[in-house]
Amino acid sequence: MTPDDILQGLYDQTLVGNAPAVLELTNTGLQLGMQPQTLLFDALIPSLEEVGARFERGDFFVPEMLIAGRAMSGALEVLRPLLAETGVETMGTFLMGTVKGDVHDIGKNLVNIMLEGAGFHVIDLGVQVAPEKFVEAVKEHSPDIVGFSAFLTTTMPMFKANLNALEKAGLRDQVIVMVGGAPVTQEYADAVGSDGYAADASATVKRAKDLLAQRRAVLAS
Ligand code: B12
Structure with missing residues (x-):
């Protein structure tokens, strides 16, 4: 062959x-x-x-x-x-999940693999993750970045619901929020008030590193 x-x-x-x-x-x-x-x-x-x-x-x-x-x-x-063969986890912690009402996980899993390969410690909450579960996990793991994945136009509004839940729990300022998934656009990501969007797994790694560097520079100044 x-x-x-x-x-x-x-x-x-x-x-x-x-x-x-x-x-x-x-x-x-x-x-x-x-x-x-x-x-x-x-x-x-x-x-x-x-x-x-x-x-x-x-x-x-x-x-x-x-x-x-x-x-x-x-x-x-x-x-x-x-x-994900580098195996060195030094970049930061990335908490990831597919939003409530949505079972698509192939894109999310691919992003996780690339993030792990780039040295992130990835915590995957799976699919159909409710806002309260994201909030609990942020409290428990104190991630640097939280990622919301959605593959349906009908579940994309969960980004806003998740962001509101983080805000209400007083956690919004502690984490960088990234959103993505097949129907998501930069415009939508901006409109819901997320910090970053990426169209594919390798762009996610690059964007996550950039956002983290910016955050760390601000905290150090
Ligand atoms: C496989 C599939 C399914 C499987 C899912 C299996 C699984 N385990 O994931 C099953 C059969 C379960 C399914 C069900 C449904 N599906 Co479906 N599905 C697909 C399909 C064919 C592929 C999706 C996929 O995995 N793509 C591969 C990955 C690699 O996609 P990707 O977008 O390139 O991923 C990258 C980015 O999105 C980004 N990314 C992803 N997540 C994140 C997160 C963050 C934070 C960041 C930064 C980036 C990021 O990085 C990824 C990797 O490079 C798509 C068609 C399509 N073209 O997308 C439809 C599609 C998503 N499904 C669709 C529909 C309508 C449904 C159903 C409603 C059908 C039905 N009538 O029941 C149900 C909904 C079930 C539910 N409640 O979730 C529609 C959605 C239309 C819309 N705009 O809302 C699509 C687009 C098909 C179509 N053309 O109409 N589906």
Whole structure:
């Protein structure tokens, strides 16, 4: 099998949600010396984008999305340690969760992997995280940054609800708040009063580092 066969296979098998084949192709690709990033960005993510496009056109329904998502998640488990291989946790603590009412977690998990790879200590609260749970976790872990992930236009308003809950608990000034997810834009992030937005996992790492450096410079002055 050539690297091109692997990429094409990963794309096709993710599209049809064939989790065992996706896992096997991921492992074979790695054995052939392919980079984990190549498998992710040149096959797995484009395939999931195509799943979304087909859902939008009415060619795919929820079950197809679900099995494609599961197939992608299986591959991510294999790629996670390789993408996060530095293992040195010195940058700061990042508390992350998908907002209440929303079960999408693949994008969030990808962000977590990249943050871990960049040296952040990541605490993941999972999906469907209610504002009170974010507040409790901020009290318990005192993170530097809190991230809210939302993949539905109907759950994006939870950003504001979470920010209000932090404000009410007197915690808003203690943390940097970042928001993201497929339908989120910089304009929306600004409008709800978050501190930062990023469109993808690598941009999240860069933005998180910048925001942290700014915060630390202010605190030091
Ligand atoms: C897989 C999938 C599902 C799976 C989720 C599986 C899982 N474990 O996540 C299942 C089947 C469960 C699902 C369900 C639904 N889904 Co869905 N789903 C998708 C799909 C195909 C892929 C999403 C995904 O994981 N993408 C891959 C990742 C890598 O995406 P990404 O955006 O590039 O992620 C990056 C950024 O967003 C950013 N990021 C993410 N989080 C964060 C957080 C922070 C803090 C920061 C800074 C950055 C950041 O970094 C990520 C990594 O680079 C999308 C289509 C799409 N194109 O997005 C629809 C999509 C999101 N779903 C959609 C819909 C409508 C639904 C349902 C309502 C369908 C239904 N009728 O039941 C339900 C809702 C369930 C719920 N209550 O949450 C719509 C949303 C439309 C809208 N604008 O609101 C989409 C866009 C499909 C479409 N084109 O219509 N879905």
